[in-house]
Amino acid sequence: MAGVSRTTVSLVLNNVRSIQISPETRQKVLDAANELGYVPDATAQALARRRTKLIGLVLTRTQHHIATDAFLPRIISGLLTSAKKQNVRILVDWMETEHPDSAYFELARAKRIDGMILSTPRLDDRALKALEKVDVPTVLMGKIDGLNLPFIDVDNLKAAEKATAYMLELGHRAIACISSAPREYTATPERVGGYQNALTKAGIPINENLIRYADFDPKSGYDCMQSLLQSGESFTAVFVASDNVAIGAKAALREANLRVPDDISLVGFDDIPWAQYSDPPLTTIKLPAELLAQSACELLLDLIQDGNAGQSHQMVLDTELIIRKSCKPL
Amino acid sequence: MAGVSRTTVSLVLNNVRSIQISPETRQKVLDAANELGYVPDATAQALARRRTKLIGLVLTRTQHHIATDAFLPRIISGLLTSAKKQNVRILVDWMETEHPDSAYFELARAKRIDGMILSTPRLDDRALKALEKVDVPTVLMGKIDGLNLPFIDVDNLKAAEKATAYMLELGHRAIACISSAPREYTATPERVGGYQNALTKAGIPINENLIRYADFDPKSGYDCMQSLLQSGESFTAVFVASDNVAIGAKAALREANLRVPDDISLVGFDDIPWAQYSDPPLTTIKLPAELLAQSACELLLDLIQDGNAGQSHQMVLDTELIIRKSCKPL
DNA sequence: ACTCCTTACTAACGCGTGTTACTAAAACGT
DNA sequence: ACGTTTTAGTAACACGCGTTAGTAAGGAGT
Numbered sequence: 001m002a003g004v005s006r007t008t009v010s011l012v013l014n015n016v017r018s019i020q021i022s023p024e025t026r027q028k029v030l031d032a033a034n035e036l037g038y039v040p041d042a043t044a045q046a047l048a049r050r051r052t053k054l055i056g057l058v059l060t061r062t063q064h065h066i067a068t069d070a071f072l073p074r075i076i077s078g079l080l081t082s083a084k085k086q087n088v089r090i091l092v093d094w095m096e097t098e099h100p101d102s103a104y105f106e107l108a109r110a111k112r113i114d115g116m117i118l119s120t121p122r123l124d125d126r127a128l129k130a131l132e133k134v135d136v137p138t139v140l141m142g143k144i145d146g147l148n149l150p151f152i153d154v155d156n157l158k159a160a161e162k163a164t165a166y167m168l169e170l171g172h173r174a175i176a177c178i179s180s181a182p183r184e185y186t187a188t189p190e191r192v193g194g195y196q197n198a199l200t201k202a203g204i205p206i207n208e209n210l211i212r213y214a215d216f217d218p219k220s221g222y223d224c225m226q227s228l229l230q231s232g233e234s235f236t237a238v239f240v241a242s243d244n245v246a247i248g249a250k251a252a253l254r255e256a257n258l259r260v261p262d263d264i265s266l267v268g269f270d271d272i273p274w275a276q277y278s279d280p281p282l283t284t285i286k287l288p289a290e291l292l293a294q295s296a297c298e299l300l301l302d303l304i305q306d307g308n309a310g311q312s313h314q315m316v317l318d319t320e321l322i323i324r325k326s327c328k329p330l
Numbered sequence: 331m332a333g334v335s336r337t338t339v340s341l342v343l344n345n346v347r348s349i350q351i352s353p354e355t356r357q358k359v360l361d362a363a364n365e366l367g368y369v370p371d372a373t374a375q376a377l378a379r380r381r382t383k384l385i386g387l388v389l390t391r392t393q394h395h396i397a398t399d400a401f402l403p404r405i406i407s408g409l410l411t412s413a414k415k416q417n418v419r420i421l422v423d424w425m426e427t428e429h430p431d432s433a434y435f436e437l438a439r440a441k442r443i444d445g446m447i448l449s450t451p452r453l454d455d456r457a458l459k460a461l462e463k464v465d466v467p468t469v470l471m472g473k474i475d476g477l478n479l480p481f482i483d484v485d486n487l488k489a490a491e492k493a494t495a496y497m498l499e500l501g502h503r504a505i506a507c508i509s510s511a512p513r514e515y516t517a518t519p520e521r522v523g524g525y526q527n528a529l530t531k532a533g534i535p536i537n538e539n540l541i542r543y544a545d546f547d548p549k550s551g552y553d554c555m556q557s558l559l560q561s562g563e564s565f566t567a568v569f570v571a572s573d574n575v576a577i578g579a580k581a582a583l584r585e586a587n588l589r590v591p592d593d594i595s596l597v598g599f600d601d602i603p604w605a606q607y608s609d610p611p612l613t614t615i616k617l618p619a620e621l622l623a624q625s626a627c628e629l630l631l632d633l634i635q636d637g638n639a640g641q642s643h644q645m646v647l648d649t650e651l652i653i654r655k656s657c658k659p660l
Numbered sequence: 661a662c663t664c665c666t667t668a669c670t671a672a673c674g675c676g677t678g679t680t681a682c683t684a685a686a687a688c689g690t
Numbered sequence: 691a692c693g694t695t696t697t698a699g700t701a702a703c704a705c706g707c708g709t710t711a712g713t714a715a716g717g718a719g720t
Contacts, residue, residue, distance in 0.1 A: 005700050010678060020697055042440035043382060044676035046373045047705050054421070067407035067620065068603045070400060077397035080424045089442070090422045091384070094410045110372035111706095112419070218607045244603075251607040273398045273574075277548045277581040279609055290397065335670050340708060350667055374706035377675050 056116035078293025150313035160194025171330035180242030221248030281324035386446035408623025480643035490524025501660035510572030551578030611654035
């Protein structure tokens with residue numbers, strides 16, 4: 001070093017205001033640090049400060065569903081920009097759903113991260129209840145009613161209702177629904193519920209045979225659509241609650257020689273990059289993914305800083321129906 | 331604790347073999363740890379062991395290109411499985427290309443990570459040369475000729491040649507090429523080079539006017555295809571060096587009332603999930619993304635453990651041409 | 661009875677930083 | 691001239707673990 005104590009260096013580099021350092025020594029320290037190319041050891045800082053400056057993004061899905069998720073890049077992108085702005089880094093982890101309760105805590109208990117964002121939580125996940133009582137700042141990306149955890153989500157119900165209402169306006173009456181994921185995932189009942197609400201408001205009875213539950217990926221969409229086509233039920237429009245699933249659903253329609261929108265109208269959900277370039281361009285619900293991720297990140301950092309300071313940190317974002325060319329008046 | 335020293339606990343929990351512990355005390359320690367729900371503090375371990383058990387995935391792209399990258403999920407999925415197997419975690423970071431040389435080192439210098447994987451490196455990146463001399467285990471996902479850094483990549487040249495040769499076999503002679511990314515990215519010259527090789531071997535002169543450089547996302551593919559169509563050049567087939575770019579390219583063809591494969595044959599690259607469900611199913615080069623990521627991870631962990639133990643850690647994986655229905659004999 | 665080895669454990673230090681309590685010197689006030 | 695405050699800096703401890711060197715107890719050998 002250059003002529004000063006370790007403590008002084010720490011005080012200068014961290015710009016501690018509650019203490020006085022003469023401008024000259026301050027400059028001497030800065031010069032020395034610069035010349036030596038000194039970078040504080042992040043691990044040691046974390047140990048001393050009891051903050052790792054790391055937040056975890058925990059994906060509650062199988063490996064295969066992560067690999068085929070066309071939505072994930074937007075979440076990561078949003079998270080990265082928001083994190084960089086706040087000088088925090090992102091740790092990605094993944095959890096097979098079969099794991100026991102303790103799985104969520106591996107990261108947190110070891111204090112590897114300061115807090116975490118849980119993507120696509122499941123309703124049947126018992127560990128979530130435990131999270132309420134444990135002191136790990138957590139933000140859910142997905143609303144769960146029973147729990148009192150902070151969450152951020154879009155208004156899935158309203159969005160699905162909007163999408164379905166649009167097809168109703170065009171005169172469709174026999175409208176099928178393919179959900180984005182199995183029932184256990186929180187968005188599923190909301191989106192299917194919104195679809196059902198719209199039908200009910202239009203005085204149309206709900207036909208359970210027109211509802212299918214996909215499993216995130218295009219293949220499941222393909223299977224669901226085939227199942228619908230083979231069910232014998234007739235329909236002129238389909239609400240597919242995930243663009244990624246719609247990719248497969250459209251393939252099934254094509255194989256059955258049905259054309260979009262001439263034979264079947266289609267509305268998707270998410271507005272992944274593919275949607276506007278598909279044939280025909282897909283009418284879909286635009287989900288503000290980057291904003292969602294950024295808000296989740298900021299919410300989490302608030303929680304980490306202020307503790308759980310009173311107010312319930314829960315946000316619901318709005319969505320927009322993007323009308324393209326996959327629907328046609330009946 | 332339950333009747334024993336801190337040292338003994340450490341020895342038991344880490345299963346240190348070079349030292350003797352009686353089975354009874356061992357069990358006592360394990361029982362106590364279990365009851366207390368003791369989890370070692372990861373930060374403190376990292377400080378003492380000088381290993382963070384974290385590896386960085388550094389993306390050299392803009393925020394927008396990350397958000398629209400249909401290929402990223404497969405990389406992350408592969409990395410996650412491989413990392414979990416080795417009890418290591420993944421830190422995702424991102425770097426705008428304009429940053430100065432030091433940018434790569436922020437993570438490494440602060441010893442936040444044990445090593446890093448660099449995705450889609452750029453040829454013009456001067457910082458890479460600095461990496462050679464710095465003691466940070468690094469694996470490049472993408473081959474760079476001048477450097478002596480460990481890398482893992484697919485044989486882009488051979489793959490592109492294979493794709494182009496396939497169209498030549500079908501009788502096409504006027505074959506255009508849309509690259510996946512700007513020239514600065516390492517895969518670009520290789521893939522375009524493979525395309526040119528195939529033409530040359532078939533005795534066809536290379537027409538520079540039939541080559542376009544896209545920029546990762548569907549929109550750039552759309553623009554490139556439009557540019558080709560408006561150039562006045564005539565062609566019957568196109569090699570698009572990225573499925574993600576092909577999404578947009580197909581949209582441009584459709585708008586020009588050209589049909590695939592009747593009017594234009596198309597071969598893609600990557601085999602993203604969308605490819606097999608597109609209309610028509612896209613013939614493409616299947617890139618083993620998960621394997622690529624896993625190999626990169628294992629390579630990196632080897633480097634971290636053994637230091638740079640002699641042998642040049644460089645791997646080139648093979649690809650496969652998946653023939654679907656987007657090409658037609660001329 | 662003494663040395664020598666083995667077994668089973670622990671004291672003490674180090675990892676690289678943040679932070680608190682304290683001190684020495686200088687400046688100030690009467 | 692003396693007490694009091696301010697200024698500028700540092701020593702020492704803490705963070706929670708890994709690890710090395712060392713020790714006490716017990717057994718074996720002569």
